[in-house]
Amino acid sequence: MDIKNKSLEELRELCTQIRARIIEVVSKNGGHLSSNMGAVELIVAMHYVFDAANDPFIFDVSHQSYAHKLLTDRWEEFGSLRQFGGISGYTKPSESKFDYFVAGHASTSISLAVGAAKAISLKHEDRVPVVLIGDGSMSGGMTYEAMNELGDLRLPCIIILNDNKMSISKPIGAFSKYLSQAMAGETYQKFKSHVRELLSHAPQSATYMAKRFENSLKLIIPGMYFEELGLEYIGPVDGHNLADLISALKTAKSARKPVVVHAQTIKGKGYDKAEGYLESWHGVGPFDIQSGEFKKKSAAKSATQIYAEALLSLACEILASSGANVDVIAISKEKIDAKAH
Structure with a gap:
C-alpha cells in the first residue's frame, strides 16, 4: 500500500481502519492484540518515511507487526491470521518480500540491525535498517551488546523504542518536557551538530566548559544512556501523534548515524477494554468485541x-x-x- 502521498488526516483515518481490521480478525482467530493496537501509528510513520521494499524493517519478536502486514498487500489475507495454511502471526520472508527476517524471540532485533548495517556499508547501498523494539525487549543483555557495537561503528541505523509502560527515563517537570520536545526537532539536531563542529576548533577550555554544560543537560533529559553509548537520542515523542512521529523519523533518517527515537505509547490503544497495563489482552483467544468476554475454547485437541x-x-x-x-x-x-x- 503506497501511503507516501497521503495527508495527515488520511493517515489518521488509515490508522483507524487498521485498528478495526486487527480487532475484527483477532476477535475471531486470537492473536496478539494490545501490543499491535499500540504500535499502529509507529508502523504507519515507518512506512511513510522509509521504503519498506528497500530499507530492512526489523521487528523485535515481531508479534507487533500486524499493521506492517496490513500495509504490505496482506489486507484481505489477514483474515487467515494464525490459521492452518494462513499467514503467520510473526514476520516471515517466505510470506512476503517486505518481511526481512524470521523473528519470534525477544532482544534480537538490534543485533540483526548491526549485521544489516555492516552489509549495507560494505555494498555501498543507500539503505538504512529500521528497528521497532519494545521497552520489555530492551531489558535483554543482547540489546546492550548490539548498541555498544553500533555506537562504536557509527553506521546509519534507526531504533524506534516503543515505550508503552513509560519505564525508561520518564520526563520530570515542564522544563524537561520542553527540552525533550525540542530535541526531537530538526533545528535542535542541526544546532547540536554545528556547535560540536565549532568546538572542535575552539580552545581546550571552551570545549571543556561546553561539554560540562551538555552533560548537565543530560541529567534532566531522557536518553543520557543512549548518548553515552554513541547513539543519538530523539524524544520522548508521543507515539500516537503522527505529525510528531513523522518529523522525528525524518530527522533521524537525515542524521546518517545510529539514532534512537523514543516513542511513548498506550498498549491496546483504540480498544478501551484492552488499553493500559492489562496482561490479559497481550495475547488473546477469540473474544466478543462488544462485551470483551473471551469465548470458550473449542473441544478440538491442541x-x-x-x-x-x-x-x-x-x-x-x-x-x-x-x-x-x-x-x-x-x-x-x-x-x-x-x-x-
Whole structure:
C-alpha cells in the first residue's frame, strides 16, 4: 500500500481502519492484540518515511507487526491470521518480500540491525535498517551488546523504542518536557551538530566548559544512556501523534548515524477494554468485541495434546514389545491421562 502521498488526516483515518481490521480478525482467530493496537501509528510513520521494499524493517519478536502486514498487500489475507495454511502471526520472508527476517524471540532485533548495517556499508547501498523494539525487549543483555557495537561503528541505523509502560527515563517537570520536545526537532539536531563542529576548533577550555554544560543537560533529559553509548537520542515523542512521529523519523533518517527515537505509547490503544497495563489482552483467544468476554475454547485437541498422546502411545507400544508388565503400563497411562486433563 503506497501511503507516501497521503495527508495527515488520511493517515489518521488509515490508522483507524487498521485498528478495526486487527480487532475484527483477532476477535475471531486470537492473536496478539494490545501490543499491535499500540504500535499502529509507529508502523504507519515507518512506512511513510522509509521504503519498506528497500530499507530492512526489523521487528523485535515481531508479534507487533500486524499493521506492517496490513500495509504490505496482506489486507484481505489477514483474515487467515494464525490459521492452518494462513499467514503467520510473526514476520516471515517466505510470506512476503517486505518481511526481512524470521523473528519470534525477544532482544534480537538490534543485533540483526548491526549485521544489516555492516552489509549495507560494505555494498555501498543507500539503505538504512529500521528497528521497532519494545521497552520489555530492551531489558535483554543482547540489546546492550548490539548498541555498544553500533555506537562504536557509527553506521546509519534507526531504533524506534516503543515505550508503552513509560519505564525508561520518564520526563520530570515542564522544563524537561520542553527540552525533550525540542530535541526531537530538526533545528535542535542541526544546532547540536554545528556547535560540536565549532568546538572542535575552539580552545581546550571552551570545549571543556561546553561539554560540562551538555552533560548537565543530560541529567534532566531522557536518553543520557543512549548518548553515552554513541547513539543519538530523539524524544520522548508521543507515539500516537503522527505529525510528531513523522518529523522525528525524518530527522533521524537525515542524521546518517545510529539514532534512537523514543516513542511513548498506550498498549491496546483504540480498544478501551484492552488499553493500559492489562496482561490479559497481550495475547488473546477469540473474544466478543462488544462485551470483551473471551469465548470458550473449542473441544478440538491442541497440537500439544495430540503430540503428547501420540508420544505416550508409542512409548506404551515399545514397553509392551519389550515384555513389560501390561498392567503397569495401563496404570501409568491412566495416571498420565489424569494429569493431562
